[in-house]
Amino acid sequence: MRPAQERGTADRYNLAEQAYEAALRLRDAGLCTQIQVIRLDDGVTLFDLAAGIEEPLEAW
Template sequence: MSDWLHSGPVSPIWPVDRFEVRSIRPNPGFGAADRYASATAAYEAAMRMRDSGLATQIQVIRIEDGVVLFDLTSGVEMPLEAW
């Protein structure tokens, strides 16, 4: 029974986060950053915030290389296939 205490490292059950969606909401100037493993989930989150008008600034960044895939204020909007 003591063997289970000395097993090797456990592999993670969730995939690694690959995208960060940053947003700033106008009142009271609240900022948030959410991370997603899936490009589709990050894309949908950004589009829903944009379409709802809840955020004044939205950015999606690929964590691996820091590339900005979507930026509402700068007009950057790469297609989902490029994410």
């Protein structure tokens, strides 16, 4: 994980499985009100807690 260059907090994961598990655990624990996972290769939003977007792991 690397700190984000911009404001806020961002974690970067090399493996889809790790990113998927982290997003679900944060959501389920209620630790975050905003979680957004964006695939860096093409900018597709894979998970967005506020918007109700939750793509299956196979899409990550």
